[in-house]
Amino acid sequence: MDRPLLSKILAQMKKNLKEGKSIGDMKVGALLALGHQLEAIFYYLGHELGTILKVKQITDVNKIPDELKKTISEYNLGDVEITDSSDEIVQLKLKGHSSIKDLINKGIKTTGSFCSFEAGLLAGVVEKISDHHCFAQELECSLQSDKGYCEFMIVFQKE
Numbered sequence: 001m002d003r004p005l006l007s008k009i010l011a012q013m014k015k016n017l018k019e020g021k022s023i024g025d026m027k028v029g030a031l032l033a034l035g036h037q038l039e040a041i042f043y044y045l046g047h048e049l050g051t052i053l054k055v056k057q058i059t060d061v062n063k064i065p066d067e068l069k070k071t072i073s074e075y076n077l078g079d080v081e082i083t084d085s086s087d088e089i090v091q092l093k094l095k096g097h098s099s100i101k102d103l104i105n106k107g108i109k110t111t112g113s114f115c116s117f118e119a120g121l122l123a124g125v126v127e128k129i130s131d132h133h134c135f136a137q138e139l140e141c142s143l144q145s146d147k148g149y150c151e152f153m154i155v156f157q158k159e
Helices: 003-018 026-034 037-052 061-074 116-130
Strands: 079-085 089-095 134-140 150-156
Touching (some): 037 116, 061 079, 061 089, 061 116, 089 116, 116 134, 116 150
Antiparallel strands (some): 089 150, 134 150
8 A cells, every 4th residue: 555645635634625626636645645556447447438439440550550649639538649659569759638637737646556447448448449358557657757648558458
């Protein structure tokens, strides 16, 4: 359990409640601070959601990044910049997504992966677009780096 992170999140939740403000995604942050097993649950939930979104299926791997960008925009999943793409990976920066947008600039820091829901969601969407199994992971979180975006890599499973 990440006690310092949980303590900061609970303090911010208390402050927001007293001020009549939303606690929104801070509930997710509090859950994640309780233990890493929740990362797997959130990844799974994101993945399952990604596989039920309506997307255009593509056979040309070179067009996957463009379709992924369209889907992210259509479903308001954040602002995306594709930084690398090949027949093996898609790497991207995601800003303003649901796991961090309410936590940015509040002094909350985390160690390790925080945005496992988005990683699962990206994997599920790309699987649906490409009809190829893949895995996604967060490489860097804005709650660690203060860069204003989280960086993800989606890796296609090779047979």
